[in-house]
Amino acid sequence: GAGTTGAPAAPAISLEGVGKVYRSGHGTITAVQRIDLEIQQGEFFSLLGPSGCGKTTTMRMIAGFEEPTSGTVRLAGRDVTGVPPNRRDVNMVFQSYALFPHMTVADNVAFGLRRRKVPAAEIRTRVAEMLELVELSDRARHKPTQLSGGQQQRVALARALVNRPSALLLDEPLGALDLKLRQAMQLELKRIQREVGITFVYVTHDQGEALTMSDRIAVMNKGVVEQLGTPAQIYETPATRFVAGFIGTSNILTGAVHGVADGHARIDYGDDQHVLAHADGAAPGVDLILTVRPEKIHLGVEKPNETLSRIHGTVREVVYLGSTTHYTVRTVDDTEIVVFQQNSSDASNLAERGDTVWLSWRPEHSYVLPG
Ligand code: ATP
Numbered sequence: 417g418a419g420t421t422g423a424p425a426a427p428a429i430s431l432e433g434v435g436k437v438y439r440s441g442h443g444t445i446t447a448v449q450r451i452d453l454e455i456q457q458g459e460f461f462s463l464l465g466p467s468g469c470g471k472t473t474t475m476r477m478i479a480g481f482e483e484p485t486s487g488t489v490r491l492a493g494r495d496v497t498g499v500p501p502n503r504r505d506v507n508m509v510f511q512s513y514a515l516f517p518h519m520t521v522a523d524n525v526a527f528g529l530r531r532r533k534v535p536a537a538e539i540r541t542r543v544a545e546m547l548e549l550v551e552l553s554d555r556a557r558h559k560p561t562q563l564s565g566g567q568q569q570r571v572a573l574a575r576a577l578v579n580r581p582s583a584l585l586l587d588e589p590l591g592a593l594d595l596k597l598r599q600a601m602q603l604e605l606k607r608i609q610r611e612v613g614i615t616f617v618y619v620t621h622d623q624g625e626a627l628t629m630s631d632r633i634a635v636m637n638k639g640v641v642e643q644l645g646t647p648a649q650i651y652e653t654p655a656t657r658f659v660a661g662f663i664g665t666s667n668i669l670t671g672a673v674h675g676v677a678d679g680h681a682r683i684d685y686g687d688d689q690h691v692l693a694h695a696d697g698a699a700p701g702v703d704l705i706l707t708v709r710p711e712k713i714h715l716g717v718e719k720p721n722e723t724l725s726r727i728h729g730t731v732r733e734v735v736y737l738g739s740t741t742h743y744t745v746r747t748v749d750d751t752e753i754v755v756f757q758q759n760s761s762d763a764s765n766l767a768e769r770g771d772t773v774w775l776s777w778r779p780e781h782s783y784v785l786p787g
Contacts, residue, residue, distance in 0.1 A: 426493030
């Protein structure tokens with residue numbers, strides 16, 4: 417506003433060179449090698465990665481349940497090293513909602529406020545607000561056991577938000593729900609986060625979930641962040657081979673550059689087949705690793721124009737999925753390429769198992785990975 421110095425607000429959460437080594441009688445385990453990242457106020461931020469990559473440990477260090485063995489955790493600019501969880505302005509929601517079974521929904525939500533001796537009238541107002549937010553006003557007097565899994569999860573969320581923490585940490589909170597309910601809750605969580613404007617840090621191993629909900633994602637592998645970016649950046653321009661393989665389906669192609677023309681590197685595969693890619697500084701003889709997403713590839717019988725990447729092969733598998741069909745095509749050098757085609761009314765039964773087909777895609781859809 418007017419008269420301020422214009423200094424940017426401190427990030428809600430910052431990790432500076434944060435690492436965690438667990439020591440036991442059997443030796444040491446490096447759960448987190450070194451993480452540097454900043455999460456902004458009001459962001460929906462996900463830590464995404466396979467089991468054991470260090471997501472939960474990272475989250476627990478933010479919450480204060482674990483102390484880092486190296487580096488600094490800051491909340492709103494303040495170094496919180498050594499500060500216990502209940503004195504950090506964050507709250508955590510777990511997969512096991514841990515609701516009190518003998519208390520009503522309203523009492524579960526009110527619990528933390530009562531313990532902090534908030535006046536009764538204010539408790540009533542804030543609990544009512546929270547139940548409205550999670551759309552459970554009509555269940556205030558029910559016991560948790562009378563609710564569905566999704567509703568119980570929403571009570572847990574209301575209970576965590578009622579204290580108005582500056583950040584909410586969620587560790588695979590939807591893991592126990594079935595797929596349909598999980599998808600509905602993903603949108604619900606996103607709506608609630610938007611409404612309350614609180615920073616959410618979300619741990620998941622489910623890439624679809626992270627892509628659906630997040631403003632930004634940190635993709636973790638073996639205790640490091642391999643890529644930090646928006647869902648579109650991570651999907652469209654994976655920084656590493658690991659990210660390309662972990663997010664969505666990727667086709668990986670390798671080969672040596674044979675020629676460079678019009679700003680495109682060309683890898684020849686013989687028999688009039690080639691792949692074209694934008695590759696800055698690529699010279700003949702340089703080995704490239706590139707990835708192309710299944711939905712960018714066109715499958716047809718005609719030989720494509722030479723300005724496109726074009727590879728031929730044999731259809732090995734056809735999976736019809738209603739709006740799309742997934743093909744697996746084996747090339748002459750035994751690489752399998754996955755192709756997703758939209759099904760339009762006139763193009764059904766485009767190809768069958770055993771057919772010889774041409775695959776083609778534009779040069780900009782060959783995304784070059786660092787070697
Ligand atoms: P998941 O998705 O399976 O929960 P994760 O990505 O959350 O995995 P972490 O739980 O952070 O991974 O674990 C990272 C590594 O640290 C794993 O190898 C794990 O076995 C180890 N680890 C976690 N907690 C401890 C602990 N208290 N003592 C020793 N090792 C631990």
